[in-house]
Amino acid sequence: MSNKQPTIIYTLTDEAPLLATYAFLPIMRSFIEPAGIKITTSDISLSSRVLAAFPEFLTEAQRVPDELAALGKLTLLPDTNIIKLPNISASVPQLLAAIKELQGKGYKIPDFPELPKTEEDKAIRTRYSKILGSAVNPVLREGNSDRRAPKAVKEYARKHPHSMSKWSMASRTHVAHMRDGDFYHDEVSITLDRARNVRMELVTKSGKTLVLKPEVKLLNGEIIDSMFMSKKALCEFYEEQMEDARQTGLLFSLHVKATMMKVSHPIVFGHCVKIFYKDAFAKHAKTFEDLGINVNNGMVDLYTKIEKLSSGEKEEIIRDLHACHEHRPSLAMVDSAKGITNFHSPSDVIVDASMPAMIRSGGKMYGADGRQYDCKAVMPESTFSRIYQEMINFCKTHGAFDPRTIGSVPNVGLMAQQAEEYGSHDKTFEIPEDGAARFVDNETGEVLTEQNVETGDIWRMCQVKDEPIRDWVKLAVTRARNSNTPAVFWLDAFRPHEHEVIQKVVKYVQEYDIKDLKIEIMSQVRAMRYTLERLVRGKDTISVTGNILRDYLTDLFPIMELGTSAKMLSIVPLMAGGGMYETGAGGSAPKHVKQLTEENHLRWDSLGEFLALGASLEDMGCKTDNAQAKLLAKTLDAAVGKLLDNNKNPSPKTGELDNRGSQFYLAMYWSQELAAQSEDKTLQARFAPLAKALADNEKAIVAELAEVQGKPVDINGYYASDSETLQKVMRPSKTLNAVLAAANG
Numbered sequence: 001m002s003n004k005q006p007t008i009i010y011t012l013t014d015e016a017p018l019l020a021t022y023a024f025l026p027i028m029r030s031f032i033e034p035a036g037i038k039i040t041t042s043d044i045s046l047s048s049r050v051l052a053a054f055p056e057f058l059t060e061a062q063r064v065p066d067e068l069a070a071l072g073k074l075t076l077l078p079d080t081n082i083i084k085l086p087n088i089s090a091s092v093p094q095l096l097a098a099i100k101e102l103q104g105k106g107y108k109i110p111d112f113p114e115l116p117k118t119e120e121d122k123a124i125r126t127r128y129s130k131i132l133g134s135a136v137n138p139v140l141r142e143g144n145s146d147r148r149a150p151k152a153v154k155e156y157a158r159k160h161p162h163s164m165s166k167w168s169m170a171s172r173t174h175v176a177h178m179r180d181g182d183f184y185h186d187e188v189s190i191t192l193d194r195a196r197n198v199r200m201e202l203v204t205k206s207g208k209t210l211v212l213k214p215e216v217k218l219l220n221g222e223i224i225d226s227m228f229m230s231k232k233a234l235c236e237f238y239e240e241q242m243e244d245a246r247q248t249g250l251l252f253s254l255h256v257k258a259t260m261m262k263v264s265h266p267i268v269f270g271h272c273v274k275i276f277y278k279d280a281f282a283k284h285a286k287t288f289e290d291l292g293i294n295v296n297n298g299m300v301d302l303y304t305k306i307e308k309l310s311s312g313e314k315e316e317i318i319r320d321l322h323a324c325h326e327h328r329p330s331l332a333m334v335d336s337a338k339g340i341t342n343f344h345s346p347s348d349v350i351v352d353a354s355m356p357a358m359i360r361s362g363g364k365m366y367g368a369d370g371r372q373y374d375c376k377a378v379m380p381e382s383t384f385s386r387i388y389q390e391m392i393n394f395c396k397t398h399g400a401f402d403p404r405t406i407g408s409v410p411n412v413g414l415m416a417q418q419a420e421e422y423g424s425h426d427k428t429f430e431i432p433e434d435g436a437a438r439f440v441d442n443e444t445g446e447v448l449t450e451q452n453v454e455t456g457d458i459w460r461m462c463q464v465k466d467e468p469i470r471d472w473v474k475l476a477v478t479r480a481r482n483s484n485t486p487a488v489f490w491l492d493a494f495r496p497h498e499h500e501v502i503q504k505v506v507k508y509v510q511e512y513d514i515k516d517l518k519i520e521i522m523s524q525v526r527a528m529r530y531t532l533e534r535l536v537r538g539k540d541t542i543s544v545t546g547n548i549l550r551d552y553l554t555d556l557f558p559i560m561e562l563g564t565s566a567k568m569l570s571i572v573p574l575m576a577g578g579g580m581y582e583t584g585a586g587g588s589a590p591k592h593v594k595q596l597t598e599e600n601h602l603r604w605d606s607l608g609e610f611l612a613l614g615a616s617l618e619d620m621g622c623k624t625d626n627a628q629a630k631l632l633a634k635t636l637d638a639a640v641g642k643l644l645d646n647n648k649n650p651s652p653k654t655g656e657l658d659n660r661g662s663q664f665y666l667a668m669y670w671s672q673e674l675a676a677q678s679e680d681k682t683l684q685a686r687f688a689p690l691a692k693a694l695a696d697n698e699k700a701i702v703a704e705l706a707e708v709q710g711k712p713v714d715i716n717g718y719y720a721s722d723s724e725t726l727q728k729v730m731r732p733s734k735t736l737n738a739v740l741a742a743a744n745g
């Protein structure tokens with residue numbers, strides 16, 4: 001046992017989860033500190049990451065340390081215990097807004113160089129690139145992922161089923177994906193025979209050798225993939241699908257994950273927008289180039305930049321853009337009332353959240369008139385899009401899922417040590433010239449892979465190390481055994497990368513006695529069908545997947561089963577021995593901030609935080625033999641059960657109980673559980689008065705929390721608010737604050 005004080009590190013992130021944190025931290029402290037457990041915070045918000053990247057632009061007082069890097073290092077230590085809330089994986093428009101806000105607050109950080117020309121601009125751009133997209137999770141996720149719906153949550157969903165829209169056999173909704181020329185078709189994969197130092201280079205048809213990445217250090221047994229997406233095939237695909245949607249009268253809707261595939265997917269997104277508005281882009285090519293318009297960042301980039309033009313020029317462009325709509329399909333809308341389409345920003349429609357929402361709505365998305373229509377969900381990469389089509393087929397045949405009766409699909413996901421797409425960010429390139437794209441061993445000159453590519457193709461290297469695969473297999477077998485549930489590895493032997501992974505899975509599974517377990521390997525589409533057949537019969541099936549499907553399935557199934565992925569238990573057993581407890585499987589819900597600032601109601605559900613805290617305490621209790629930590633975990637679990645039983649979840653409707661009210665109830669139930677137990681008399685004596693004070697003041701507290709609602713509230717910014725304001729907004733009940741202060745002595 002270490003002599004260090006047991007410590008939980010709680011992350012400060014962005015948007016709704018950060019707001020909720022300002023209410024939750026004081027509550028948590030009141031419960032944890034009496035047991036000698038310390039809570040520290042680590043600010044990994046977007047604004048803090050921006051400031052940490054540019055110390056020389058700031059005054060001494062403004063500088064902040066790089067807390068993400070420090071936290072990343074801690075994940076490699078055995079006694080680390082982190083509670084990680086969702087953070088913004090910033091798109092360019094989000095980063096630009098954060099920079100602008102910080103500059104407005106007196107931080108003299110540089111502008112984001114959109115078209116860097118000088119060396120200095122390029123260096124700044126490189127620093128900003130490290131902050132863009134999925135920049136936090138790959139650093140902290142030094143372990144694989146275990147996400148599931150706890151029993152109490154599943155029972156709650158069965159008792160209080162969320163609404164599911166009807167599916168009809170007549171639905172024309174479908175998924176459109178490329179059938180050729182995408183990453184699935186153009187992939188080569190190898191397992192390394194020894195550690196190697198490799199470069200990525202392009203030998204152009206004109207005879208030049210361009211080194212795109214001089215060095216990638218690879219380990220023995222590591223799997224590396226060379227894959228590319230053909231620009232020509234992608235653009236043809238978009239043309240065909242747009243024409244098909246137009247002729248058949250379907251909404252056209254594009255779904256990408258531009259945050260996690262932060263280099264490739266913005267390009268994939270941008271081509272779609274440029275094809276849709278092809279005529280306007282051809283006519284105004286020169287102006288757009290002069291303005292530095294880059295629709296990889298969405299139409300918002302275009303609309304912002306044409307503001308600089310005279311009103312005549314601007315109107316002409318807008319007229320020409322509108323004219324394109326006449327021979328194109330209707331677009332799915334993100335906000336019909338404001339005329340914001342699917343093309344506005346690549347971070348508005350993120351596959352993991354957007355596809356389940358569409359399937360939950362009976363295959364419908366919103367059109368420009370605010371009504372719901374069948375749609376063509378365009379997901380160019382066929383690798384994983386087919387699973388959604390399989391689910392759609394199933395819903396059309398069987399009708400919508402019934403949350404009262406369906407089973408559950410927990411996930412064990414491969415993601416440790418920047419597995420698969422997580423590690424591809426600095427190894428993804430837009431090909432500048434036709435040629436051969438190759439991985440070459442720097443020491444021997446050996447060409448490991450070679451693929452012919454054309455200008456504009458997207459070429460990348462993905463990798464996965466051997467140890468994470470072994471750990472993933474162990475986690476899958478352990479979950480299958482502990483829950484007595486079949487586990488299916490979703491792996492397609494016809495995809496080169498997964499073919500290599502299968503070899504390792506087969507090898508590492510043999511390290512366990514699995515004769516009483518049901519462990520299978522199936523291609524994704526078969527795995528989906530098999531899982532769905534079981535799901536509708538009330539049976540559970542563990543999905544064991546690579547990184548992308550980890551992400552996709554841990555929103556998809558929870559949203560069908562529970563109505564949300566916020567109520568998921570989401571654990572990352574760190575490979576070095578520590579633990580990271582993520583809060584739910586959803587994101588930072590920007591819509592929720594909007595509702596808060598307009599109506600002072602925060603609908604964010606902190607159940608994920610409560611579950612993560614429970615898992616974190618339990619783990620601490622077991623690893624350090626700390627009975628009080630175990631007791632806190634047990635009583636918190638019971639309190640969560642009571643919270644669900646009494647339906648004290650936050651309501652989406654202003655005027656009803658919100659996040660702050662739900663947190664109050666958690667505190668009340670938790671203190672009651674601690675007061676009612678007799679295992680630990682000290683904790684009992686400590687919490688009895690708190691339980692009484694909270695119960696005695698329930699009415700007053702709930703009334704004070706309700707009173708503030710219905711009016712706008714100023715949170716002093718969006719990305720870089722200040723803690724004083726947030727505390728004030730998130731802790732509006734004087735009575736609750738006084739009770740907690742008294743309890744903390």
Ligand SMILES: NC(=O)C1=CN([C@@H]2O[C@H](COP(=O)(O)OP(=O)(O)OC[C@H]3O[C@@H](n4cnc5c(N)ncnc54)[C@H](OP(=O)(O)O)[C@@H]3O)[C@@H](O)[C@H]2O)C=CC1
Nearest residue numbers: 086087088089259350353566586587588589591603604605
């Ligand atoms: N682990 C992480 O760090 C993750 C970060 N993200 C980031 O989050 C941001 C937003 O992503 P987006 O795709 O919009 O996904 P979100 O999960 O944030 O939002 C989709 C919808 O899910 C519902 N939702 C999600 N979490 C909760 C919760 N705790 N309580 C209540 N409802 C919830 C909300 O529905 P409703 O509007 O109906 O209330 C919300 O509008 C992006 O910047 C993304 O990169 C995304 C996923 C994970």
Ligand SMILES: O=C(O)CCC(=O)C(=O)O
Nearest residue numbers: 089134137259260551585
């Ligand atoms: O890292 C990200 O950008 C989002 C991750 C995510 O969506 C998830 O873990 O479910």
Ligand SMILES: [Mg+2]
Nearest residue numbers: 352551555585
């Ligand atoms: Mg996700």
